[in-house]
Amino acid sequence: MKDNASRLKWRLRQIGLGAPAINAAWPTWWSDAAEASASAQTELRFSLARKLGLDPRSLLEDDEQPRFIWRDEARFKHLSGESVLELSAIASFGTALARYLVSATAAPTPGAAWTSTSLRRAILRRQPYVRLVDLLAVCWSFGIPAVHLRIFPCERKRMAAMAVRVGGRNAIMLGKDAVYPPHVAFYLAHELGHVGLGHLSRGLAVVDFDSPRLSSPDDPEEVAADRFALELLTGLHEPKVLPQSGYSAVELARVALDASHHLKIEPGTLALCFGYSTGHWASANAALRRIYSKRQPVWVGINKLALNQLSLDLIPDDARAYLRSVLGAPLTV
Numbered sequence: 001m002k003d004n005a006s007r008l009k010w011r012l013r014q015i016g017l018g019a020p021a022i023n024a025a026w027p028t029w030w031s032d033a034a035e036a037s038a039s040a041q042t043e044l045r046f047s048l049a050r051k052l053g054l055d056p057r058s059l060l061e062d063d064e065q066p067r068f069i070w071r072d073e074a075r076f077k078h079l080s081g082e083s084v085l086e087l088s089a090i091a092s093f094g095t096a097l098a099r100y101l102v103s104a105t106a107a108p109t110p111g112a113a114w115t116s117t118s119l120r121r122a123i124l125r126r127q128p129y130v131r132l133v134d135l136l137a138v139c140w141s142f143g144i145p146a147v148h149l150r151i152f153p154c155e156r157k158r159m160a161a162m163a164v165r166v167g168g169r170n171a172i173m174l175g176k177d178a179v180y181p182p183h184v185a186f187y188l189a190h191e192l193g194h195v196g197l198g199h200l201s202r203g204l205a206v207v208d209f210d211s212p213r214l215s216s217p218d219d220p221e222e223v224a225a226d227r228f229a230l231e232l233l234t235g236l237h238e239p240k241v242l243p244q245s246g247y248s249a250v251e252l253a254r255v256a257l258d259a260s261h262h263l264k265i266e267p268g269t270l271a272l273c274f275g276y277s278t279g280h281w282a283s284a285n286a287a288l289r290r291i292y293s294k295r296q297p298v299w300v301g302i303n304k305l306a307l308n309q310l311s312l313d314l315i316p317d318d319a320r321a322y323l324r325s326v327l328g329a330p331l332t333v
Contacts, residue, residue: 021154025052074207116228128264129263147174158175162206183272190208194206197224234263
């Protein structure tokens, strides 16, 4: 006889999966009646395996430890003591989710290859500088779903961003929380760099963990993706764009707002460049509060756009509910 639901959830927790991820993946059709059905028990396990990136055979055998499918195909950046199970959970969860995202996203029209310079030029033809919303528009126009995760596979969130390649298509998942756009814009531009520079050709995924610093020269891929992001956002490959280092928060906000149109750099990005190049993060972050009129969770706008772009009718009902949960959306519209 198969494990009951409580025992199965316990087995999933034992391999590091957090309760929010398990509950989101649990099918909406499950009921007390289903508990007594052998076929429903089997379908439950296949459903969970598809969503969480698990080997279904390891769920069908109750005396086995559940096994993640994807781990070795992913490359992890800025590691800080994560366990093998944690890394396996992140890679498998993200890859499984990317499959649903790509299936629900229209395929792009074949076009010319793009670079940080060509993207920047295209955006600046219509906008004074490159904003987060412009980067999101680029992603969706290229058939690259870009979402902000509200549920993560493990109890510790850790992941700042992730780019995944499945079936010749790409998806980007963000995890960095912020109440102002430029932090997230840098991570999105960085992941676009991984995609555009072909870094996903050697594996399914690149996972970036949060780091307050630009990348070490020991990781050429990360250096290249950082450079791509900076060139896309600022037109420069190093974040040194303001002439002084001693600005107060008030002065920095004023200078960034005044210089943004001339330099063609979004003012919040200018403030962050100041923080990167000087190490004066207190002034840079305080300046953001003066540059933007209000604080609001950045993920809300990202996922509102995503839900407008995704064709959820192209994926199964059960996966539809799961995807909405992961994006922090109500199960019904």
